[in-house]
Each structure stands twice: as C-alpha cells, then as structure tokens.
Amino acid sequence: MAAKGWKEIPIGGTITEAGNAKEVKTGSWRVMRPIHDKNKCTSCMLCWLYCPDQAILQTQGHMDGINYDYCKGCGLCSSVCPAKAIEMKAETEFLE
Amino acid sequence: MPITMKELALEFDKKNPGITQGHRLCPGCGAPITAKFVLMVAKHLGYDPLVGVATGCLEVSTTIYPYTAWSIPYIHNAFENISATVSGVETASRALKKWGKIPQDKRHAFIAFGGDGGTYDIGLQSLSGAVERGHNFLYVLYDNEGYMNTGNQRSGSTPPGAQTTTAPVGKVIPGKPQLKKNIVEIIAAHENVYAATVSLSDPVDFFNKVEKGLNFQGPAFLAAMSPCVRFWRVPESDTVKIARLAVESNYWPLYEVEKGVYRVTRKPKSFKPVEEFLKSQGRFRPLLSRPDADKIVGELQAYVDARWERLLALEEATKDKPIRK
Amino acid sequence: MVTVAEKMRAKQALTGAEAVAHAMRQIEPHVVAAYPITPQTPIVEYFAQFVADGLVKTEMIPVESEHSAMSAVVGAAASGARAMTATSANGLALMHEVVYITASMRLPVVMPVVNRALSGPINIHCDHSDSMAERDSGWIQLYAENNQEAYELTILAVRLAESEEVRLPVMVCLDGFILSHGVEPLEIYPDDQVKNFVGEVKPYYPLLDTSHPVTYGPIDLYDYYFEHKRQQIEGMKGAKRLFPAIAQEFEKAFGKRYDFVERYRTDDADCVIVALGSTNSTIKYAVDWMREEGQKVGLLKLWTFRPFPKEEIRKALDGKKAVVVLDRAASFGAEAPLYEAVKSSLYNAAHRPAMGSYIYGLGGRDIRPEDIRKAADDALKGELNADEQMYLGLRE
Numbered sequence: 033m034a035a036k037g038w039k040e041i042p043i044g045g046t047i048t049e050a051g052n053a054k055e056v057k058t059g060s061w062r063v064m065r066p067i068h069d070k071n072k073c074t075s076c077m078l079c080w081l082y083c084p085d086q087a088i089l090q091t092q093g094h095m096d097g098i099n100y101d102y103c104k105g106c107g108l109c110s111s112v113c114p115a116k117a118i119e120m121k122a123e124t125e126f127l128e
Numbered sequence: 129m130p131i132t133m134k135e136l137a138l139e140f141d142k143k144n145p146g147i148t149q150g151h152r153l154c155p156g157c158g159a160p161i162t163a164k165f166v167l168m169v170a171k172h173l174g175y176d177p178l179v180g181v182a183t184g185c186l187e188v189s190t191t192i193y194p195y196t197a198w199s200i201p202y203i204h205n206a207f208e209n210i211s212a213t214v215s216g217v218e219t220a221s222r223a224l225k226k227w228g229k230i231p232q233d234k235r236h237a238f239i240a241f242g243g244d245g246g247t248y249d250i251g252l253q254s255l256s257g258a259v260e261r262g263h264n265f266l267y268v269l270y271d272n273e274g275y276m277n278t279g280n281q282r283s284g285s286t287p288p289g290a291q292t293t294t295a296p297v298g299k300v301i302p303g304k305p306q307l308k309k310n311i312v313e314i315i316a317a318h319e320n321v322y323a324a325t326v327s328l329s330d331p332v333d334f335f336n337k338v339e340k341g342l343n344f345q346g347p348a349f350l351a352a353m354s355p356c357v358r359f360w361r362v363p364e365s366d367t368v369k370i371a372r373l374a375v376e377s378n379y380w381p382l383y384e385v386e387k388g389v390y391r392v393t394r395k396p397k398s399f400k401p402v403e404e405f406l407k408s409q410g411r412f413r414p415l416l417s418r419p420d421a422d423k424i425v426g427e428l429q430a431y432v433d434a435r436w437e438r439l440l441a442l443e444e445a446t447k448d449k450p451i452r453k
Numbered sequence: 454m455v456t457v458a459e460k461m462r463a464k465q466a467l468t469g470a471e472a473v474a475h476a477m478r479q480i481e482p483h484v485v486a487a488y489p490i491t492p493q494t495p496i497v498e499y500f501a502q503f504v505a506d507g508l509v510k511t512e513m514i515p516v517e518s519e520h521s522a523m524s525a526v527v528g529a530a531a532s533g534a535r536a537m538t539a540t541s542a543n544g545l546a547l548m549h550e551v552v553y554i555t556a557s558m559r560l561p562v563v564m565p566v567v568n569r570a571l572s573g574p575i576n577i578h579c580d581h582s583d584s585m586a587e588r589d590s591g592w593i594q595l596y597a598e599n600n601q602e603a604y605e606l607t608i609l610a611v612r613l614a615e616s617e618e619v620r621l622p623v624m625v626c627l628d629g630f631i632l633s634h635g636v637e638p639l640e641i642y643p644d645d646q647v648k649n650f651v652g653e654v655k656p657y658y659p660l661l662d663t664s665h666p667v668t669y670g671p672i673d674l675y676d677y678y679f680e681h682k683r684q685q686i687e688g689m690k691g692a693k694r695l696f697p698a699i700a701q702e703f704e705k706a707f708g709k710r711y712d713f714v715e716r717y718r719t720d721d722a723d724c725v726i727v728a729l730g731s732t733n734s735t736i737k738y739a740v741d742w743m744r745e746e747g748q749k750v751g752l753l754k755l756w757t758f759r760p761f762p763k764e765e766i767r768k769a770l771d772g773k774k775a776v777v778v779l780d781r782a783a784s785f786g787a788e789a790p791l792y793e794a795v796k797s798s799l800y801n802a803a804h805r806p807a808m809g810s811y812i813y814g815l816g817g818r819d820i821r822p823e824d825i826r827k828a829a830d831d832a833l834k835g836e837l838n839a840d841e842q843m844y845l846g847l848r849e
C-alpha cells in the first residue's frame with residue numbers, strides 16, 4: 033500500500049477496511065514448511081482448529097492442504113496431527 | 129448439545145471468525161488461537177461480536193496501521209482500561225436501543241481481551257468496576273504469565289522462579305518469589321459473575337465455557353492458559369502441548385464459578401507432577417539448575433495440591449447454593 | 454403540575470453546577486459516565502437525580518474512577534452515542550492519558566471541567582492549573598465568566614464538537630466553587646429549543662454498526678502518526694473557522710452573542726487587562742471603578758483558549774499602550790500560560806504594547822478589585838516589565 037497524505041486517510045486513526053491485514057502475506061516469515069500428506073490425513077481438522085494463522089485450507093470439513101501465503105511455519109499443525117500427516121521441512125529444500 | 133469442532137469446521141469453511149490472517153503475532157502464539165476460539169463460538173451462537181483489546185501482544189500485532197486483522201468492530205483504548213471502554217460500548221448499545229437507533233433484537237456480544245498484565249495488574253481496577261456494575265460482557269484473559277509484548281517482564285501472573293527480565297534468577301535471588309494471583313477467584317468474588325479457567329488443550333470445555341459466558345446475563349470472565357512460545361522458551365510447535373501439560377499437571381485446573389457455585393470441569397484420576405510442566409520450558413531452566421531447585425519446586429507442588437483439595441471442598445460446599453439470584 | 458420546562462422558563466437562582474446539569478438534561482446525551490470529585494460533584498448529583506426521576510433517557514455509568522469515566526465515554530462515543538462526563542483537578546489529571554486519546558480518536562465529547570487547583574499540596578479551591586495542564590491535549594477549551602455562560606457554553610459546545618469540520622472534544626471550564634457553588638440568577642431556555650439547537654449526533658464510523666466494521670485505536674507508527682496529528686491540527690483550525698457561525702446560530706436561537714473574545718470598554722483604552730473565567734466579572738467592576746476616575750482601562754475576556762484566538766487578540770491589542778495579563782496558573786520555569794500566548798500573538802503587531810504578567814488566585818486565593826487596580830496602575834504608570842513575573846494577593 034503506497035503511503036497516503038493526511039488529507040487522504042480517515043480521521044482519528046480508524047481503519048475502515050475490515051480485515052485488510054490479509055494483504056500482509058506472513059508466509060514470507062517461514063523457515064520450516066509444513067507438507068501435508070493426503071494419504072495419511074483423516075480430515076480430523078485438529079490442524080485447522082489450532083493453526084494460529086488460519087493457514088489450513090478446508091472445504092466442508094475436508095482438509096485441503098496449506099495456504100503458504102500466510103503459513104508462518106510454526107509446526108503446530110504437525111505437532112497436533114494424530115495421523116502424522118504433516119511433515120515439517122526446511123524452506124531451504126525448496127529453493128529454486 | 130456441546131459445540132463440536134466438526135460443526136465449527138463446517139460453519140467456518142469460508143466464513144471468517146472475526147480475526148483474519150496477516151496478523152503479526154509470533155509463529156505458534158496462543159493468543160490468536162484463543163481469540164479465534166471465542167469468536168467462532170460467538171458467531172456460531174448467532175451473536176454479532178464486537179471486541180475491545182487492551183494494549184499488549186494481541187493488540188499491537190493485529191492492528192499495525194494501516195492494516196487491521198479484525199473483520200469485526202474493534203476498539204483499543206489503552207493498557208489499563210479495556211473493561212471501562214467496553215462497558216461504554218455496551219452501555220451505548222443499550223442507550224441506542226432505548227432511542228430506537230438499534231433494533232431491539234440485535235444480539236451484540238461485547239468481548240474484551242486482555243493479557244495478564246492488562247488483567248491481573250494495571251487493568252484490575254477497571255475490570256473490577258465493570259464487573260461490579262454488571263455490564264453484559266465477556267472478558268477473556270489470555271494468560272501468558274508476563275509482560276511479553278515488551279520483552280518478558282514479571283507480572284502478577286508470573287509463576288515463582290520463571291525467568292523474567294525484571295525478576296531474573298540471580299546468584300542470590302531465585303527469581304520471582306511470589307505465587308500467581310488467583311485471578312479467577314478475585315473476579316468470582318464479585319458474585320454476580322460467571323468466571324472460569326479454560327485451556328487451548330481442551331477445546332470442548334473451552335467452547336462450552338465461552339457459550340456459558342456469552343449466554344450469562346451479566347459479566348463473564350474466562351482465564352485462558354495461553355503459552356508464549358518466545359519467552360517460555362519452548363518450540364513454536366508446542367503451544368498446545370504445553371497448555372496440555374499445564375492442565376495434566378494440575379498447574380492449571382479447569383473449573384468454573386457461577387454466582388459463587390464452584391464446579392470442577394475436569395477431574396482426572398491422577399495428575400502428572402508439576403515438575404514435568406516446569407521442565408518442559410526453558411524459562412524454568414535457570415531455576416531448575418539451582419541447588420535449591422527441589423525446595424522451590426516442592427513448595428509449588430504443595431501449593432498445587434492444596435489448591436486442588438480446596439477446589440474440591442469448595443465445589444462440595446457451594447453445590448446448589450448460588451450466592452446471588 | 455408544573456413541568457420542568459415551565460419552571461425553567463423564568464429567570465431563576467441556580468448554582469453553576471445545577472445550571473450545567475440542566476444543560477446536560479436538555480442535551481440528554483445517550484451516555485454519561487462520571488465519577489464524583491469536589492467541586493464537580495453537584496453536577497453529577499443533579500444529573501443522577503434527573504436520571505433517577507426519569508427526566509432523561511440517558512444511561513449513566515457510575516464508574517469507579519475518572520480514568521474509567523473517560524475510557525467509558527471513549528467506548529460510548531466511538532459506538533456512535535453522544536457521551537458526556539465532567540470532572541475537576543485530580544480527576545482530570547487521572548484522566549489525562551485518555552483525554553489525549555479522546556481527541557486523537559476525534560470523538561466529539563463535551564466535558565464540563567470545574568476548575569480546581571491541582572495537587573499538591575491537596576487543595577479543593579479554584580485555579581486553572583488543571584485545565585492548563587491539558588492545553589495541548591487536542592481539546593477545545595471554553596471558559597465561562599458566570600453561571601449563565603457555563604450553561605450556554607455547554608450547549609454551544611455540543612454543536613462545535615460534533616461539526617464535521619471539527620470532530621474534537623470540548624472542555625467547558627467553569628471556576629470551582631465561585632461558579633459551581635455560587636448562586637446567580639439565570640435563564641434556562643425551553644427544553645425543545647435546546648434540543649432543536651443541538652440536534653442529533655451524526656456518528657462517524659460507529660462501532661456498533663456491525664455491517665461496516667471499523668478498527669478504532671490501532672498502533673500508528675512513524676509512517677502515519679504524523680499525518681494523523683496533522684489532521685488533528687486541521688480539526689482545531691476548523692473549530693476556529695466554524696465558531697463564529699455556530700455562535701451566530703446560537704444568537705439566533707437564544708439571543709446571546711458569543712465570540713472568541715469579549716471586548717469590554719477597550720476601544721479607547723490605554724491599558725487592557727486580559728483574563729479567563731469568573732475573574733472577568735471582578736475586572737469589569739474594577740474597570741468601571743477606574744473609568745469613573747478617568748483612567749482609560751478596558752478588559753479583553755477570552756471565551757476560547759483553544760483554539761487560541763491569535764488574530765482577534767492582535768486586533769484588539771495592537772496599538773494599545775499597555776497590556777496586563779492575569780493568569781490563574783503558573784508554568785514553572787516559563788512564562789504563565791495565558792501571558793505567554795497573548796504575548797506571542799502580538800509578535801506581528803504594528804505597535805507592540807508594553808506587557809505585564811500577573812499570577813493571581815492560586816489555590817482559590819481571593820482576587821479583589823484593589824488587586825486588579827494595582828496591576829492596571831503599574832501599567833498606566835509605565836512600570837511594566839515584560840520579562841518579570843508579578844503576583845497579586847501573595848504575601849511576601
């Protein structure tokens with residue numbers, strides 16, 4: 033977002049675009065990358081429940097993988113997964 | 129019927145709970161999980177939630193201008209006054225209903241979030257005043273046992289011996305000597321209130337208590353065990369594991385007090401030793417390496433045991449005897 | 454049964470506190486959050502009785518401190534409600550943090566401030582040290598000379614605060630005990646006329662509108678904080694621009710004319726005294742007394758201290774022989790606040806007058822016409838020293 037002048041922003045410091053933090057892609061923080069194994073996954077949704085960054089993709093209770101735009105790579109999903117269906121790998125492995 | 133995770137997963141498939149992605153809390157932080165749990169339940173029950181957040185990690189990391197990670201109405205005022213601020217919002221809604229500016233059947237849920245600094249310490253007066261006045265709001269304490277936003281200073285919630293920068297374990301002094309304040313009982317002593325402990329490790333119990341708190345006519349208070357991976361010196365992936373250990377070691381008993389009536393909501397046959405909880409975290413390492421560690425750990429264990437005995441006795445003594453109508 | 458409205462129509466004897474409470478009854482804010490403190494207490498007591506008797510629909514929040522009073526008012530005002538509180542001295546000081554926040558959130562709160570000396574040592578009587586400590590908080594500050602003005606300015610303040618160009622909170626300052634507890638005959642206007650004048654509050658991004666969720670109070674760092682402060686400065690400029698129009702509307706509605714300043718016998722005056730608040734009545738008496746003796750003395754009373762009416766002051770004082778500024782507050786290690794500001798407004802005057810600074814009345818010390826004469830006499834004798842702080846009514 034380009035910085036705006038004082039005449040262009042709402043007064044009082046209010047932010048009127050609800051939830052616009054979605055523009056901030058925190059995925060760039062990631063050091064470890066969670067890799068989801070569809071074959072092991074039972075779609076229990078524990079990872080979805082606990083992900084602090086809402087980076088678990090799902091459709092109607094079916095786990096669809098990881099949203100790397102926001103995933104900070106904390107590994108919480110992997111640690112709570114009862115099926116060991118999420119493996120944490122170093123981001124360096126994915127360097128082009 | 130208790131709210132299940134499956135239900136929530138179906139409902140919040142594409143719907144945002146109120147807090148979005150793109151916040152700048154640390155990887156693995158417990159605070160946004162706490163906020164998400166509370167807001168999902170509020171929306172699930174048909175409430176329109178509004179939140180107030182005291183100065184702290186959750187506040188600074190979710191609202192770095194010009195970005196906000198809140199998709200619902202949000203207000204931050206200062207550190208010590210979120211309860212007074214939310215009491216103003218709640219009162220405004222009652223007044224504007226009286227004036228016919230807001231529909232009578234509008235079901236707002238007024239939710240205040242505060243860390244332990246903003247709750248046990250600097251915000252206690254404001255919280256006590258708002259509870260005493262009986263405002264219809266839910267206060268959620270995300271307890272990470274210190275001033276973590278400013279880099280791990282001691283609070284009234286820090287346990288004895290935990291390494292902090294203002295009560296460090298030194299050559300002479302073994303860190304903070306005092307036990308945690310019993311915040312739940314301080315709030316419960318207002319009598320007109322629903323107060324409970326919750327832990328991220330027990331989501332069904334957590335959801336249940338959020339529901340009770342929101343539906344309670346008057347003030348409600350939840351103390352959520354919310355580990356700080358950064359300053360508890362634990363791996364980012366272990367937030368829930370540590371919260372579970374807190375419960376399993378009885379460091380963080382799960383119970384509720386409704387108008388003076390105590391109910392313990394989790395009663396296992398046995399508990400793990402508190403030492404196991406302490407050993408799981410780097411913040412206790414300096415303490416545990418002292419020659420007098422056993423004595424200090426023993427004292428904490430004795431306290432935890434005595435507190436449990438007392439809780440059970442209170443449950444027995446207050447059964448079916450609410451102090452207020 | 455005589456209705457309250459009928460009882461009010463005629464002139465009646467009221468304390469300043471009761472007069473302000475009646476203004477609040479007529480404004481009928483959605484929310485009032487207040488904590489009692491001498492000498493503001495009777496305002497809250499009268500208003501609580503109005504609420505208890507069902508004369509207003511206002512929801513009252515009987516908070517546990519002034520800090521919470523201002524905090525609750527911030528919550529209510531951000532929600533889209535018209536919200537008020539009132540305080541004095543240490544109460545205002547306790548609010549201080551949130552006083553700044555209210556202005557920076559651009560919440561149009563109106564707050565009567567019953568001026569009282571700030572501790573310590575603790576003192577309950579009048580001076581302006583409390584409101585002067587908030588002069589850079591971003592609030593508009595109006596000062597009342599008497600109970601009628603305290604009542605009227607409270608009503609006028611609502612319109613000023615809520616104007617789109619302004620959106621800033623207003624302190625209506627009235628002298629503790631002298632006005633708050635002193636009984637004066639005054640006119641309370643009919644309820645419907647006051648309600649008509651203040652109109653309905655137009656909320657700006659109300660928090661309670663859950664279909665348009667907004668975030669209030671984000672963390673605002675080096676990339677935008679400055680811009681937001683610049684907007685606040687603009688809001689205060691807006692207040693300066695708009696005040697005459699609102700004053701004119703007020704005059705149309707109630708027949709009383711307000712301005713930034715009141716000139717009292719200044720046109721041909723050689724020496725002009727400048728002051729805030731109730732002391733202006735005593736000065737008027739002293740001016741009349743000196744005029745009877747042929748001395749050309751006048752008074753420039755300020756109704757607005759923030760925004761500071763620099764141009765109006767310059768216009769009134771440029772070319773005068775001498776100007777004497779009376780301050781009811783000190784600024785330790787610097788010139789007294791009103792004096793400093795008046796002196797600075799005359800920097801660009803074509804003919805700068807001689808100037809003298811007199812501090813008086815701290816902690817409720819009486820100021821007598823003789824004291825005022827003493828200052829005016831110094832001026833007329835050409836004995837003013839612009840760099841020297843003088844005191845009235847102080848024992849050496």
Ligand code: SF4
Pocket residue numbers: 068072073074075076077078079080095109112113114115116117118
């Ligand atoms: S926790 Fe594991 S099994 Fe459950 S949905 Fe997530 S990946 Fe699948």
Ligand code: SF4
Pocket residue numbers: 066082083084085086087088098102103104105106107108109110156
């Ligand atoms: S690694 Fe952390 S941020 Fe990434 S998906 Fe798993 S829980 Fe979410």
